[in-house]
Amino acid sequence: xxxxxxxxSAPHYNLGAAKIVNWLRSxxxxxxxxxxxxxxxxxxxxxxxxxxxxxSWHAPLAAQIALRMKSRADxxxxxxxxxxxxxxxxxxxxxxxxxxxxxxxxxQRGDYEMTFASRGCPxxxxxxxxxxxxxxxxxxxxCISVWWQRIRFAVLATSHASGPWFSG
Ligand code: SF4
Numbered sequence: 001x002x003x004x005x006x007x008x009s010a011p012h013y014n015l016g017a018a019k020i021v022n023w024l025r026s027x028x029x030x031x032x033x034x035x036x037x038x039x040x041x042x043x044x045x046x047x048x049x050x051x052x053x054x055x056s057w058h059a060p061l062a063a064q065i066a067l068r069m070k071s072r073a074d075x076x077x078x079x080x081x082x083x084x085x086x087x088x089x090x091x092x093x094x095x096x097x098x099x100x101x102x103x104x105x106x107x108q109r110g111d112y113e114m115t116f117a118s119r120g121c122p123x124x125x126x127x128x129x130x131x132x133x134x135x136x137x138x139x140x141x142x143c144i145s146v147w148w149q150r151i152r153f154a155v156l157a158t159s160h161a162s163g164p165w166f167s168g
Contacts, residue, residue, distance in 0.1 A: 001047035002030045004073070005056075008062045011035035015114050016079055017052040022110040036077070037065055038069060046073045047116035053081035063092045070095060083133055100133055106143075116141060 003024050007017035017033070021036045024031050031045055045164065049054040049061040049069050058081050066075045078098030082089060101119070121128070 001117075002032055002043050002045040002050045003050065004043065004046045005031060005033040005050045006032070006052065006062075006065060007035045008037075008051050008058045008065070010097045013114065013156065014052055014054055015112060015116065016105065016110055017050075017056075018110060019105040019108040020050050023105045026108070036139040037061060042069070049073045049075045051075065051077040051079075053077065056081045056085060056154065059085050059089070063089070066095060068091045080129070080133065085109075117139060 005017055005020050005024070008013040009017075020032055021033050032046075034041070046069065049065070051065060053059055053062050058079075062082075063079050066077060069075050075093070075095055076098060077089060077093075077095065081098040081138075083099050086097045086099050090094065118138060118140050120137045120139055121130045122136045122138055123134060124131045
């Protein structure tokens with residue numbers, strides 16, 4: 001039986017999907033991962049499908065995959081893009097979305113091309129999703145010190161870009 005991790009966002013970003021892969025590996029699961037909809041390449045042995053969405057405009061594609069797969073696998077969906085779409089996801093797929101950070105993967109270490117520097121924000125701007133998603137307490141992530149030692153070039157981003165699940 002196989003876990004399928006699908007980065008429903010663009011291939012060059014999605015820290016959360018990479019963390020899920022590493023977390024599943026740590027549990028010695030058989031894993032296949034895809035960037036985008038695998039279509040007919042979806043393994044017939046799929047037992048669990050993990051859909052990671054960074055932006056809300058990725059959610060319709062995630063729903064298409066979920067509808068195709070939910071009769072033969074457990075389908076999970078999360079990520080920043082799903083935070084405000086829980087009701088929509090339920091209507092479209094009759095499944096529950098994972099909303100917010102997921103502590104199973106949040107601190108999963110790995111050889112990532114990206115990282116986030118911190119989580120949470122006490123400023124609490126009314127238009128911003130970060131305090132609602134990550135809380136009002138600002139905290140640094142310890143992995144950035146390790147990551148920083150091996151890079152030559154960095155783009156630092158806020159929580160918006162790294163996502164929770166899934167950002168991630
Ligand atoms: S992360 Fe969000 S709440 Fe914090 S300062 Fe930036 S916009 Fe405001």
